[in-house]
Amino acid sequence: MTDDRWCCNGNAESCRLCTDPNPPYPWICPGHDDTPENRAALVAPPVVSLQNRRAHVHNAITEGLSKAGDWVPLSVRVAATRAALAEVDAWHAAGDQP
Structure with a gap:
């Protein structure tokens, strides 16, 4: 199986586009559309609460x-x-x- 995710390595906890604080087990990123907004979100500095x-x-x-x-x-x-x-x-x- 090939992994076509461009946003992360597949782990929802390390994907900056997966914003759910409690992702469902097994914490797999569903993949995100390759849009200019998503690309911009990946290069923006992270928000630290x-x-x-x-x-x-x-x-x-x-x-x-x-x-x-x-x-x-x-x-x-x-x-x-x-x-x-x-x-x-x-x-x-x-x-x-x-």
Whole structure:
């Protein structure tokens, strides 16, 4: 079977045109029409929601602690996530650029 998808590798979770936050199992992208609007959506920068941003920071903190061999309660990891986001927000508010 050949895969004629132009939008992704077939995984709905990695396809920027599959916008359903809970795609049906087995998470296969149905394929999308090759239109100028869809092409533009693929090259546009991704929209990062606050929830997504918080999850990325939380996952990085959890992974760092795990690699160090440290286990801390969830409440401490959440507090560390909030503190890290507050520092980043203050840094951006000061006008600093990455």
